Amino acid sequence: MILMPNFGVVVAGPPRTVHLLNNSEQPATVFSILESGQKQVPLVSDPLFMDLMKKLASVYTGKQQTRMEAKGPRFEVADFLVKLGTVTMNQNFKGVLVEVEYRPCVVPAYCWELIREFMQGFLGTCAPAQAPVYLQNRMQEIYQPLDTIQQYLEQFREYRKAVTVR
Amino acid sequence: MAVEPLYNALSAIKTLRSNVAVAFESLGNGIRSDHGEDGKETKFLLELQDQLTVVNNNLRDVEQSIGNLQPPHNPFSLGNSGYLSHEYSHDRQALYSQLVLSYKWTDKVHEYCNLAHAQLSQNSLTRSYTNTASAKRRRVQTSSHNVPPHAVDKVITQIDRLLPEMSVSITRPFATNVVLHVSVGRVLRAIIAFKGLLIEWIIVKGFMESLDLWTESRFKVFRKVTENAHAAVMRFYMPPMPEVSVKSFMTWLHSFNTLFSDTCKGCGLHLRNAMPPTWREFRTLEPYHEECKP
Numbered sequence: 001m002i003l004m005p006n007f008g009v010v011v012a013g014p015p016r017t018v019h020l021l022n023n024s025e026q027p028a029t030v031f032s033i034l035e036s037g038q039k040q041v042p043l044v045s046d047p048l049f050m051d052l053m054k055k056l057a058s059v060y061t062g063k064q065q066t067r068m069e070a071k072g073p074r075f076e077v078a079d080f081l082v083k084l085g086t087v088t089m090n091q092n093f094k095g096v097l098v099e100v101e102y103r104p105c106v107v108p109a110y111c112w113e114l115i116r117e118f119m120q121g122f123l124g125t126c127a128p129a130q131a132p133v134y135l136q137n138r139m140q141e142i143y144q145p146l147d148t149i150q151q152y153l154e155q156f157r158e159y160r161k162a163v164t165v166r
Numbered sequence: 167m168a169v170e171p172l173y174n175a176l177s178a179i180k181t182l183r184s185n186v187a188v189a190f191e192s193l194g195n196g197i198r199s200d201h202g203e204d205g206k207e208t209k210f211l212l213e214l215q216d217q218l219t220v221v222n223n224n225l226r227d228v229e230q231s232i233g234n235l236q237p238p239h240n241p242f243s244l245g246n247s248g249y250l251s252h253e254y255s256h257d258r259q260a261l262y263s264q265l266v267l268s269y270k271w272t273d274k275v276h277e278y279c280n281l282a283h284a285q286l287s288q289n290s291l292t293r294s295y296t297n298t299a300s301a302k303r304r305r306v307q308t309s310s311h312n313v314p315p316h317a318v319d320k321v322i323t324q325i326d327r328l329l330p331e332m333s334v335s336i337t338r339p340f341a342t343n344v345v346l347h348v349s350v351g352r353v354l355r356a357i358i359a360f361k362g363l364l365i366e367w368i369i370v371k372g373f374m375e376s377l378d379l380w381t382e383s384r385f386k387v388f389r390k391v392t393e394n395a396h397a398a399v400m401r402f403y404m405p406p407m408p409e410v411s412v413k414s415f416m417t418w419l420h421s422f423n424t425l426f427s428d429t430c431k432g433c434g435l436h437l438r439n440a441m442p443p444t445w446r447e448f449r450t451l452e453p454y455h456e457e458c459k460p
Contacts, residue, residue, distance in 0.1 A: 078440035079385045102426075104385040106373045107352045111426040114436040120439070142352065142374075
């Protein structure tokens with residue numbers, strides 16, 4: 001499992017950030033999230049979008065130094081999908097990220113308790129009591145691959161701020 | 167009408183015909199070389215006489231067995247096949263072999279049915295209502311296989327209105343029989359094939375999966391639920407009251423609305439062997455794990 005956010009900044013006007021992310025679960029897709037002030041514009045596209053961004057080098061300057069990656073083994077337990085990722089920022093180890101997905105259920109609110117119980121089973125007290133902030137507003141909506149990406153982005157932001165290893 | 171004397175008469179006729187054929191053949195061949203040289207005419211005459219005696223005896227047998235037959239009381243009702251006599255050229259019909267085949271087939275079915283009935287009437291665990299009491303017999307038995315389509319539609323739309331979390335759409339890909347697409351909340355989808363008002367087949371799948379009658383779900387949970395649904399179809403099977411049967415099955419299926427959010431009544435937990443409670447009690451609709459069910 002690899003996730004590689006690249007950051008770009010618009011030269012003209014107020015600086016805007018574009019996050020480009022890949023997920024090994026959807027290998028033929030590039031997710032990009034444009035941040036402009038409070039608003040976020042997500043875009044799901046072909047891998048060719050990466051090349052397009054390189055062509056736009058005059059508008060967007062790549063900030064390769066903030067390339068982050070979560071890489072590790074992937075397990076399946078019945079219908080659960082568990083991914084253990086070691087998070088690195090520019091080859092510096094930052095921490096361990098655990099992703100748990102319950103694939104049969106498409107509405108987070110229905111299965112959050114179930115996922116929590118599952119996580120308590122192997123994480124013990126480390127398991128979070130609350131759903132991630134991003135999901136809390138979207139508990140009743142149908143889950144999409146983009147929601148996974150948004151949560152990773154949320155986590156990566158935390159890691160960038162953090163100084164110590166989590 | 168007894169079949170045994172008819173068989174006897176037919177076989178007697180067969181023997182008669184074959185022996186007559188033998189007699190005429192030897193008469194037509196005349197004196198052969200194996201009759202020898204001296205007195206060949208007498209030998210030939212004696213042989214012919216023997217054969218004719220045999221024929222005579224056979225004829226007597228035939229007459230006797232025909233005497234045993236009773237003429238049918240009423241004219242045979244031939245149904246539509248009675249019209250066959252209106253066609254003057256018999257070669258054009260090419261029906262004879264097919265008729266013989268279907269006759270043999272029905273004969274066999276009849277025989278097997280008799281055997282099966284003898285077996286089933288001994289078995290006390292029968293789920294079909296074959297040995298209904300005479301009081302029940304007076305009521306007209308409703309057929310649950312052969313129900314007019316609008317009646318099926320009516321029952322299903324009634325159930326649809328009854329269960330708010332369930333949406334149902336009726337399709338008829340194969341002429342009259344209904345194939346039902348059901349979605350329960352945003353949890354699962356099911357496809358149900360009906361025969362009249364009896365449920366024949368069901369597959370349960372995830373909410374985002376594509377539905378068809380033959381492929382199983384990608385997820386272990388829904389494969390288990392499909393298995394349990396088959397058990398439920400059997401449990402609710404009730405041919406004299408098909409509407410009740412379909413209704414209780416649908417109510418049961420509707421209870422899977424809380425498949426992921428309910429805890430097991432047995433152990434109080436969500437998960438056991440990484441599976442949610444996939445079993446619903448038939449009467450109370452209480453959720454249980456496969457391992458916890460009472």
